[in-house]
Amino acid sequence: MSTQESHEDHGHHLPAVEDWPRGFGEASWWPFVTAIGGAGLYVGAALYIIASGNSGLLPAMAGPAVFVGSVGLFLVGIYGWVYHAFVSHFWSRDTSANGSLALKWGMVAFLGSELATFGAVFTYYFFIRAGTWPPQELPHLLGSLVLANTALLIASSFTLHWAHVAIRRENRRQFILGLIVTLVLGAVFIAGQVLEYYEFIVNEGFTVTSGIFASAFFGLTGLHGLHVSLGAVLLGIVLIRALAGQYSADRHVSVSTASMYWHFVDIVWIFLVVVLYAGAVVGGTGA
Structure with missing residues (x-):
């Protein structure tokens, strides 16, 4: 050197x-x-x-x-x-196909490890779900706030895909607009989860130490919230680079990998809502 x-x-x-x-x-x-x-x-x-x-x-x-x-x-x-x-x-x-493919497969490998992490916590939840249910008094889980949050996160995947398609078509204005909208939706989702935690902890006294279901609930939702926050940081970096003109139809690998990550946390959230929020009240008294 x-x-x-x-x-x-x-x-x-x-x-x-x-x-x-x-x-x-x-x-x-x-x-x-x-x-x-x-x-x-x-x-x-x-x-x-x-x-x-x-x-x-x-x-x-x-x-x-x-x-x-x-x-x-x-x-x-x-x-x-x-x-x-x-x-x-x-x-x-350079913009070699081999380099791009290696980075994408690297993200796939990383998401595989993330899937294993979520899988471990879901396994804990399924274990307690197989026993006497509910193991404790459950709060009202499936309310309007979680439904609105879910709609926002799903919408953010569409706006991010719209932005990704735009840069591949050399539409820089639409690309930046899509990134901004995605970041705003992600930020509102995180704020919604903080509000949900506030209502549970302060208003209902439902905390991570309230019982085995509470530990699973806060473990899964907290882990997911951390991943959404990380995804927002990554998209923020992508947006800063986009404003600096660092992307084009030939150079957008990091946009692809960040999109893969964001869509992953979106899918995990949908599964989490079905299994944890809706599934928890099935056969119980939480609703």
């Missing part, structure tokens, strides 16, 4: 350039930063549950503090990772 190239890499926030083994591609610690932030989310949730048990071992704010700090670390890692992988040398890359 030449001195000039090394200087350019450092100018693009690429850490640990000199000590990276030769032959392993460009140096980057951002994936490790992202992984630490992601792991911290689970640690924060665990600390919150332990502190809620009135054991006196931990202060009440330990879990939330670790969780918030981990969210920040995770988002910083995602920014650095995406910038390193896609932005810093965007115009100097």
